Amino acid sequence: xxxxxxxxxxxxxxxxxxxxxxxxxxxxxxxxxxxxxxxxxxxxxxxxxxxxxxxxxxxxxxxxxxxxxxxxxxxxxxxxxxxxxxxxxxxxxxxxxxxxxxxxxxxxxxxxxxxxxxxxxxxxxxxxxxxxxxxxxxxxxxxxxxxxxxxxxxxxxxxxxxxxxxxxxxxxxxxxxxxxxxxxxxxxxxxxxxxxxxxxxxxxxxxxxxxxxxxxxxxxxxxxxxxxxxxxxxxxxxxxxxxxxxxxxxxxxxxxxxxxxxxxxxxxxxx
Amino acid sequence: xxxxxxxxxxxxxxxxxxxxxxxxxxxxxxxxxxxxxxxxxxxxxxxxxxxxxxxxxxxxxxxxxxxxxxxxxxxxxxxxxxxxxxxxxxxxxxxxxxxxxxxxxxxxxxxxxxxxxxxxxxxxxxxxxxxxxxxxxxxxxxxxxxxxxxxxxxxxxxxxxxxxxxxxxxxxxxxxxxxxxxxxxxxxxxxxxxxxxxxxxxxxxxxxxxxxxxxxxxxxxxxxxxxxxxxxxxxxxxxxxxxxxxxxxxxxxxx
Ligand SMILES: Nc1ncnc2c1ncn2[C@@H]1O[C@H](COP(=O)(O)OP(=O)(O)O)[C@@H](O)[C@H]1O
Ligand SMILES: [Mg+2]
Numbered sequence: 084x085x086x087x088x089x090x091x092x093x094x095x096x097x098x099x100x101x102x103x104x105x106x107x108x109x110x111x112x113x114x115x116x117x118x119x120x121x122x123x124x125x126x127x128x129x130x131x132x133x134x135x136x137x138x139x140x141x142x143x144x145x146x147x148x149x150x151x152x153x154x155x156x157x158x159x160x161x162x163x164x165x166x167x168x169x170x171x172x173x174x175x176x177x178x179x180x181x182x183x184x185x186x187x188x189x190x191x192x193x194x195x196x197x198x199x200x201x202x203x204x205x206x207x208x209x210x211x212x213x214x215x216x217x218x219x220x221x222x223x224x225x226x227x228x229x230x231x232x233x234x235x236x237x238x239x240x241x242x243x244x245x246x247x248x249x250x251x252x253x254x255x256x257x258x259x260x261x262x263x264x265x266x267x268x269x270x271x272x273x274x275x276x277x278x279x280x281x282x283x284x285x286x287x288x289x290x291x292x293x294x295x296x297x298x299x300x301x302x303x304x305x306x307x308x309x310x311x312x313x314x315x316x317x318x319x320x321x322x323x324x325x326x327x328x329x330x331x332x333x334x335x336x337x338x339x340x341x342x343x344x345x346x347x348x349x350x351x352x353x354x
Numbered sequence: 355x356x357x358x359x360x361x362x363x364x365x366x367x368x369x370x371x372x373x374x375x376x377x378x379x380x381x382x383x384x385x386x387x388x389x390x391x392x393x394x395x396x397x398x399x400x401x402x403x404x405x406x407x408x409x410x411x412x413x414x415x416x417x418x419x420x421x422x423x424x425x426x427x428x429x430x431x432x433x434x435x436x437x438x439x440x441x442x443x444x445x446x447x448x449x450x451x452x453x454x455x456x457x458x459x460x461x462x463x464x465x466x467x468x469x470x471x472x473x474x475x476x477x478x479x480x481x482x483x484x485x486x487x488x489x490x491x492x493x494x495x496x497x498x499x500x501x502x503x504x505x506x507x508x509x510x511x512x513x514x515x516x517x518x519x520x521x522x523x524x525x526x527x528x529x530x531x532x533x534x535x536x537x538x539x540x541x542x543x544x545x546x547x548x549x550x551x552x553x554x555x556x557x558x559x560x561x562x563x564x565x566x567x568x569x570x571x572x573x574x575x576x577x578x579x580x581x582x583x584x585x586x587x588x589x590x591x592x593x594x595x596x597x598x599x600x601x602x603x604x605x606x607x608x609x
Binding site: 135138140164165167168170171172174175176178179180181191192195196237240244 | 471472475476477479482483484
């Protein structure tokens with residue numbers, strides 16, 4: 084065994100397509116151990132897809148994803164499942180199990196993956212819930228939680244098995260400023276306190292860069308910009324500028340591709 | 355021409371995928387031995403959904419059969435055979451078929467909707483990412499509960515229908531069928547093989563409906579329309595399959 088490299092996840096030459104729609108065309112991404120890495124890009128650019136590729140749920144058309152030196156997509160099902168115990172993932176809306184209450188949702192991975200005695204499960208669950216500030220909400224059902232609370236419960240569930248890597252899919256989308264601030268601080272502080280490695284997917288460049296050590300901006304199937312938070316902000320790259328300043332036109336065009344406007348107005352109605 | 359071909363191809367491809375899926379489900383059934391609680395929960399759930407409608411519809415079908423049967427039989431002076439008529443029709447035919455149709459409409463559609471929603475809200479993906487196989491944890495217990503529940507529900511339906519038909523026919527002054535001959539003729543003419551045929555039918559229907567429901571739900575497109583479509587297809591495909599299978603099974607059983 085070689086000494087662990089500085090990168091927990093290394094994606095090389097990734098290609099991926101949904102049918103004929105190419106999502107990734109030769110993408111390289113490194114996720115550094117112990118750091119918070121931001122994956123940014125417009126909606127539909129394939130950010131969620133990247134997380135599913137890293138988790139081995141989907142298979143790339145070409146290229147490799149290595150997790151801690153293991154090629155994720157070369158593994159058999161059993162090995163892949165045991166690798167996944169070292170990853171936690173927060174889906175965009177939390178994806179809590181609707182027929183279980185908060186406590187049982189967080190206990191779910193412990194009950195499924197371990198043979199711990201009940202008192203220990205209880206203690207572990209309450210510790211994780213306390214870490215996200217929801218120890219008092221243990222008896223609520225997912226339908227009774229706000230969006231931000233659901234995500235915090237999902238976070239508690241994602242760290243239940245003490246994973247090495249936690250992947251957050253759009254944790255801030257649709258959150259009010261308070262809830263967003265809570266989530267941002269949680270992601271950063273849990274990452275540092277528990278020695279995690281975090282990937283945070285977001286289209287809020289400003290917010291996610293304030294907690295990220297490193298970032299990738301992905302659009303049009305390629306990595307458009309990468310670097311530390313400051314480097315990205317300072318890069319002046321057209322994608323970054325459009326994103327940070329919220330410009331309506333730029334690399335992401337305001338107009339859906341269409342024929343010439345004047346010709347369209349003057350032309351005959353389509354038969 | 356090409357269109358028909360691709361529809362047929364799509365159908366066969368779907369059938370292949372559905373077969374592969376049910377094999378996967380069946381292969382993960384033994385793991386339920388270790389966690390019988392998952393199965394018991396689902397059985398309870400299915401029973402809770404279906405029991406009342408099965409009891410009610412069994413009673414109504416029994417009463418209708420008593421009226422219709424009596425009208426026909428009395429023309430031949432054979433109203434004493436009402437019990438046999440009702441019992442055989444219910445046990446061999448209407449019990450399994452009507453129960454299965456109701457089961458598809460109630461429990462089957464609910465199952466497809468539940469799984470479809472779990473798909474649409476990423477609950478199934480989340481399980482996969484927690485290294486929990488959703489086929490084993492979620493689908494297998496629901497599938498097996500459906501297969502087990504169908505014969506039980508069909509039996510309840512049959513008991514209700516025959517009992518109510520008897521009670522009705524005997525109790526209602528108008529018909530005035532003799533209670534003794536109603537029950538003794540049933541006991542004399544209904545054999546074990548009739549009951550076995552009925553149970554086989556309901557087992558097959560239970561397998562088909564559960565299969566269709568879990569396949570449609572599990573593979574629903576992850577949108578609201580996808581869930582709606584999975585629910586509707588479950589009821590439509592199940593109902594057609596039940597009637598088609600009933601014909602095939604009946605043809606075999608008459609041989
Ligand atoms: N199961 C699927 N089948 C076909 N296309 C899909 C599927 N899932 C996602 N897509 C498409 O792939 C693109 C990337 O999706 P996604 O990774 O979810 O984007 P993001 O998370 O960046 O918004 C989107 O355009 C989406 O429409
Ligand atoms: Mg997404």
